[in-house]
Amino acid sequence: MDLLYLILSKLSIPDLFRCAAVCSRWFVLVDEVCRSHDDQHPQIPWLVPESRIHINGENNVRNTYDFFSLSEDREYDIPSHPPHILKKIVGSSYGWLITTDKVSIAQLINPITGVQIDLPSIPTMHNWNLEARKAVLSSDPSRCGDYKVVFVFFCLHELKNFLFFVSAGDEKWTMIPERLYYYANIAFHDGKLYAVSKSKENKKLIVGAYDLSVPNSIPTRVRVADLPYIKNFTFSMCFFCTSSDDLLIVRATIEKVSEHHLKKIKVWKVDTNNGVIIPMNNLGKYALFIGLTSSLCLDTSSLPDLKSNSIYILNYLGESVVYNMEDKSFTSLNLPLLSSPMRPVLVWFTLSCAF
Incomplete structure (x- = not known):
């Protein structure tokens, strides 16, 4: 045995x-x-649509999560649990999906075990509704009881993003007051929250750190580093990836709208002690998985089906590709429609059966 x-x-x-x-x-x-x-054993990521429809009225016809296994090249339909409402996935961490509905409900869901954790109702800003854009977990709720959840909310009335967080057991959200208006990405690393953000006065992207561990205090940003400014670009997005030791930033850039293809991928390691970013040309045994709502860094040593020294880029302006760091080449990643007549926005998801 x-x-x-x-x-x-x-x-x-x-x-x-x-x-x-x-x-x-x-x-x-x-x-x-x-x-x-x-x-x-480490798990190869699955894919799940950002939004899904459940049985809660005549227009909703399904009551499952639609997943795609990258290693098996097949789909799985996993039954969901009540409440059966339209949900949007705004983050994925430690085998948990971070979901919201259109109005006020926010939940952590492990679709493998069926465990759900209700979060406080989504806050408002001066009586204006906020839309969840991205969320991250500080740690695995199935392993510890002191986890935190951080959300990037967008207020249409003010055309501005806001950072809110909630600790396990809290009944209300805490806002992180900032003069910044845009958050490109957020991630937890080494006990702190990191954010790539921008102010209206300065177009540079700022890497900042927040310590959320002090009870009953309002976190303040410590400026860690600045990302290099790029000229003459059409569209650019930044993503965080974390390994056990390093905090990485990936920037994907499109130069011309007419071409509508990724042209440049840059990777930096954030030296949080010295406040600098270090360019990286080789990921070694690691593979990065980046998407609009979730990013992963995996050791491929025990996962031979994955390509090491590569970046899996998901649904970036309609593209799903694998970028080879060694020869700087792009390879298309053919993905299914996952029960949708149109290609949905997909989210990377690592399975966990932990209780």
Whole structure:
């Protein structure tokens, strides 16, 4: 049984669940693997549409999450749990989907285990509704009870973004007061929240850090570094990726609207101690997965199906490609429609069966 446990701990989660159906003894062992966080094998990311429709009226016809397994090249329909409402995924961390509805509901959902955690109702700004643009988790709620959730909200009335966070068990949101009006991306690293942001007075992109660990205090931004300014570009987006040791920034740039294709990919490592960013030309054994609402950095040593030293770029202005850091080439990533007549915005999602 010890040998079987060792084998099970090296399987993908779909194969793990298939093994649980063999017999009662295997089911018990699979349950033990799921409850042991440190023994679970790294998982190749899945894809899930940003929004989905549930049975809650005559216009809604489905009650499942539609996932696509990159390694198996197949779709999975996973039943959802009440409430069956239209939800939008604004983030994905540690095997949890961070979701909102059109008005006020915000939740953390693990679609594999079915666990849901309700967050406080979405705040308003001077009685104006806020739209969630992106959200991140500080840690895995299934492993610790002191996690935090940070949201980037957009206020249409003020044409400005706002940062709000909530700690586990809080009944209301805390706003981080800032003069900045735009947040390109946010991420947790080494216990702090990092943001790539911009002020109206200065067009430079600023990398700032916020310490959210001090109770009953309003976090202030510590300026870490500035990103190089680029001229004559049409569209540019920045993404954070974090490994166990490093905080990385990826910038993807389109130079001409008529071409509508990615032309430049730049990667920097953020030296948080010295306040500088260091250009990177090689990711080594790592692969990055970046998208509008989620980004990942994975060690490919135990995941041979992934391309090391590469960046998987998802649904960036309609494109899904793999960028090779070595020869600077782009390869199309063919993805399914996932039960939609139009290609939806997709989100990277790493599975977790942890309880």
